[in-house]
Amino acid sequence: MCAVICPVNALSTSDDEVFKLEFKSALCTGCGLCSQVCPQNSIHILTEIDLNDVLSGTWNTILEIEKIKCQECDQYFVVTDDSALCPSCYKNQEIEDSFFGM
């Protein structure tokens, strides 16, 4: 969500087997939109800047989360509990279980 709403593309995500959130401080205007939309309240706008970081213009990985492959659909997903199913397959399994009374 934060990378989508950033008006200057200072945040970028890659979403393969590892979810990565990258940040380029040289682009950031400090508008705070990313912080406002973060559902986990995980992004905080700092008032101090690292001038070397800004001038280097590099992308810094600020979040990296390993993902596992869903046993049902083979899609990679971020594990939030001990489920081996992605959220979508887990929900489908719940519906099937309730429908068939399992």
Ligand code: SF4
């Ligand atoms: S604070 Fe920086 S990273 Fe966040 S939305 Fe604004 S420009 Fe993008």
